[in-house]
Amino acid sequence: MDVTLIERASHFTHAPAMIRAMVDPALLDRALIPYDGLLKRGRVIRGEAASIDGTGVTLADGTQIAGDTIVLATGSSNSAPFKSATGDIEGLRADNAHWNAALRDASRVLIIGAGAVGTELAGEIAHAHPEKKVTLVASDPALFPGFPAKLGASLAAKLAAMGVEVITGARAQTLPGRDRPKGGTVALSNGREIEADLIVPAVGSRAQTSVADALPDVDRAADGRIKVDGYLRPSTLPNVFAAGDVAAAGDAMTIVGISRQKPWLEKTLKSLAAGKRLEEIKPYAPWGEKAPILVPLGPKRGSSFMMVATLGDWVTRMMKGRDLFLTKYNKLLGRA
Template sequence: MTKKITIIGGGYAGTMLARELDQHADITLIEPREKWVHNVAMIRALARPELLDEIVIPYDGLLKNGKIIRGRVASIEGNIATLQDGFEIAGDMIVIATGSTYAAPFKMQGDDEAAFLTKAKQVINQIDKAKNIAIVGAGAVGSELAGELAFARPEKQVTLISADENLFPDYPAKLGRSMLRQLGELGVKVRLGERIANLKQTDAPFVPTKNKIKLSDGFPIDADLVIPVIGSKPVTDLLRALEDVTFDESGRAKVDGWLRPTANPDLFVVGDIASTGDTMTIVGLTRQVGWLKKALKAHLRGKRLEDINPYKPWSKPLILLPLGPDKGAGALPFGVTGPFSTSTIKGKKLFIPRYHREFDWKP
């Protein structure tokens, strides 16, 4: 009999795993939204709004054999997922892939893609009107956004503000130096080791009082628009309702070597919610999904999970950071990459054609 696998969450990790296992098990993907958003490309879409029509994609073509149930899981008991309306979905295995949240407009704040697009267009309108834009937070999203805006809208002054003394301090120093140099070439002003005094809000862009902000040292900056990009937060509500799950300092669920957060041998987590040592990036979750796909396929053939080599994260944190279509840098297994490799792998197309194919969709 074909085994049933329930996957909760239709973000990057959930859809990738569902598609990979669609030919090997009876897959049920539970997702409350009608459409998937390619959040990686949302950064560029703020500078190039025409991309919005290409990165909000229906789920309809994702699976050929399995089914997608639109709903939100309220609880998990054993191998049964119960939706908010009381409907129960039983499976032989459950994979939780509920992902993470982020400030608007980079990710949906609710389940309505129309509301998401409305908010995105509002922010784009704010960007159109602004002459001086301050981006607070110089992680991947903040740095990429600074580069995308400076490339596409060179008439605007972009200031990137980071509390860290160096860009990307958790990666090789060469990566931060390369990004700092290229941002400078694009005309971005970078303020390191600084914070905004009395940051008004962190969950969405805002217009500051009198079009000025002050840094923690009192230095004033002209800003018609402030865009906070402080970081991702894992969505772990379902896991927090389970008694024996523990969490790391960032709120991600601790797992054993086979991505299991509890004593239930058939319950797995993957992606941004899993504390594996991977960064919360596409590079990290792709490795997890690849391992889990192989492990579950072997398990479906009758192999004990404990006889499968446990999951190992990347030995070093990896990342790709485009700054517009032609610039950027990355940290990959073979070392720090420059503009050419970053552009070739990611920067030019941001994987948009790939996701059109994987969802069997044409804009």
């Protein structure tokens, strides 16, 4: 099977490690993995897809790339310095340096948004800089409300023990710091005002879906992701699939979601190439409510939900916190 990857960036951004890299920039080189060694049988084309149809992909410069099967995996965007909005890796490195410098100079850090990014960042800062005052603001009444209450309660207790103030059930009236590091005063919906030397908006990722606009009969979920059928197809084109953050397949926008989609899609595409009909293949089954999640609070602490139970520091450290899957993904993408 001949594979062509169309990618605008020169490097893969390993999102879980970019959180810790804001605190420890020495991690950046391992978190940004070049695509050079990725494909042994295939090619990587630096470019940006402008449109997709049943015959292939048209790039922004007008180049047409033919394909029998097309997979839309355009991912998501996030605030700097966690991802680049344009694929500019050198710009992402510069953003990381600016945010790290601002963090080192700050004595009071306010993190707005207590999803995985905000919660993990609070733990990373508290671990590396226990002298800093860290405040984490969650709009929900508890941390990680989509999981068993024990997970959120465990994380909140551990953050408090690390010196992090966790404010739940409050929204920030403004979101400064989306473009560059800055401090100031933020008013919350509960009437409280918080002054900080550095404000970090960690309000979640947004799926990058614009290239799907030209597909026939595309429908979007409430969060803006592209709805897919049981075979991860986003439109009426039978040979176009979608995976990862862009696909509303019943999985969260996490590394856990794609870890389930990847093997199913790989097996399915190989079966189709061998002449099997799609109707003979078992449809994709998302994680649903059983999805595991690993939330490290620095390299030593954290809590995780694994299918049926909430687990603590040792499991979280050994499975994610210690290495953040960096060894696995560097090997997977062909880096020695």
